[in-house]
Amino acid sequence: MGVDRDYDDNLSSPNRDEKSMRPLLDTSKSPDLNNNSKFDDTHQVTILTPRASSSVNDKYFINYIVMMLFGVGCLLPWNVFINAIPYFVDYKLNTTALNETSTYRTDFGFYITNLGQLTNVIMNLVNIFISFGGNPKNRIPYTLLLCSGVILFHIGLAVIDSSEWPVLFFYQVCASVIVMFISTGIMNSSVFYLSSIFPSEYINAIILGNNVAGCFIAIASILSKKITDSLRLAAIYYFLAAFIAVMLAFVGYFVMHRTKFYKHCMKLDEEKKRLSSIQSSSSAQKPVPYLKLIKKAGLHLFCIWLNFFSTLAVFPVFQLGIARHSPDFIIGQEMYIDVVIFLTFNFLVLFGNMLPKIIRIPGPKWIPVPVIIRALAVFILFPISNYRPDLDHRIPILITNDYIYWAMCFISPLLFGYFTSLLMMYTPNLVEDEYKGTVSMIAALTIAIGVATGLQFTKILELIVLK
Structure with a gap:
């Protein structure tokens, strides 16, 4: 549908009267400008002017797809690293220069996971509290280029023979993980900041993209075991796929900037912030009230x-560590981890992310209740499952039925994905328009802290369960 030309002229005029903008931005008369409820189902912006109204559609859902690509670009490189751990440990570090009990091999996953997550939290903090490079959205293409450089570096390392210098190779990998998380950490919070100008469901597109990355890697892991036995070749394919995904996100960034939908969302967001500043009776730039937010x-x-x-x-x-109990279980031992754990988790989280398109229950007021109940259920049910049955337990094993455990593996990620989407859509709307981007970035930081602390708590949970 066409856009009213007078609207463009009004927005571009430096001398427009404040009163002339009130019909455009009066959120009391048009609540959709405040909560974006119309956007969620139609992917369009309804623009009100003193004389007319018009709509700007997200044609072909280009902006929504680009936000999904950003989500893929944020998480796919890290998923590739995790999935390629056998390549690093059993191929690159499996040389005569290192013994089998070397910490470089036995603790490789621990080192890169903690390095990565610590860097991720720090860079999310930096991106929120330290101003550099102007608007956070402008940092996105640079972070994508940096991330793609790290991936190309690892494709090069996979090609060359590093068997004579495994320790140097280990430290090169650690350094590259830090650089990669510098890029994805900044990108992650910048993308969430950008999402605040769009309808609320566009923040969910990022979460969807995160989980599309997980699904891709889960499927790739299964296929690679069927297609090739070469860890080196499988790793090259993983890194190449991640490079293509990051480059698609890079191109998508510039395509998005050329769409009418993006331009009008940007203009509308700027005017809403401007009016909010006028109503606060302060023309000077105020410091962000982080504690208040x-x-x-x-x-x-x-x-x-x-x-x-x-x-x-x-x-x-x-x-x-939760083992298959019955030899007659429908999923064989070879595919048990890939299917029951990784494939089930990633696809159910993805499906949970899609549910808010159909239903959004509970609302912002009551969402904490089911989130807390689910968390309690996780910490009650999983520790009593068939975890490390060969070892002595403080907490007895009560769930030995593989189908009951698999049902838990269905329900838990489904609710996790659903609640994640609802929370990320609800949270920015709790504050004033001018601070929605900042709160979106704080929410991204909260995710990073949740991931890092959760991974660390795994060791504590193991100590609680086992003697």
Whole structure:
């Protein structure tokens, strides 16, 4: 549908009267400008002017797809690293220059996971509290280029023979993980900041993209075992796929900037912020009231943290120790981990992310209740499953039925994905328009902290369960 030319002229005029903008931005008369409820189902912006109204559609869902690509670009490189651990440990570091009990091999996953997550939390903090490079959205293409450079570096390392210098190779990998998380950490919070100008469901597109990356890697892991026995070749394919995904996100960034939908969302967001500044009777730039924002959105931010903390405390490390009990279970031992743990988790989280398109229950007020109940259920049920049955337990094994455990593996990620989407859509709307981008970035930081603390808690959970 066409766009009213007078609207463009009004927006571009430096001398427009404040009163002439009130019909455009009067959120009391047009609540959709405040909560974006119309956007969620139609992918269009309804623009009100003193004389007319018009709509701008997200043609072919280009902006929504680009936000999904950003989500893929944020998480796929890290998923590739995790999935390629056998390549690093059993191929690159499996040389005569290192013995089998070397810490470089036995603790490789621990080192890169903690390095990566610590860097991720720090860079999310930096991106929120330190101003550099102007608007956070402008940092996205540079972070994508940096991330793609790291991936190309690893494709090069896979090609060359490093058997004579495994220790140097290990430290090169650690350094590259830090650089990669510098890029994806900044990109992650910048993308969430950008999403605040769009309808609320566009923030969910990022979460969807995150989980599309997980699904891709889960399928790739299964296919690679069927197609080739070469760890080196499989790793090259993984890294190449990640490079293509990052480059698609890079191209998508510039395509998005050329769409009418993006341009009008940007203009509308700027005018809403401008009016909010006028109504606050302060023309000078105010410092961001971080404590006030955290107080307003504190309960929802806590729920975001708890949702990720409870999930990452058991997935994937703790669940890798939950063994198949019956030899007659429908999934064989060879595919048990790939299907029951990784494939089930990633696809059910993805499906949970899609559910808010159909239903959004509970609302912002009551969402903390089911989030807390789910977290409690996770910490009660998974520790009593068939975890490391060969060892002595403090907590008895009560769930030995493989189908009951698999049902738990269905329900937990489904609710996790659903609650994540709801929380990420609800939380920015708890504050004023001018601070929605900042709160979106704080929510992204909360996710990073939830992931990092959840992974660390896995060791504590193991100490609680085992003697």
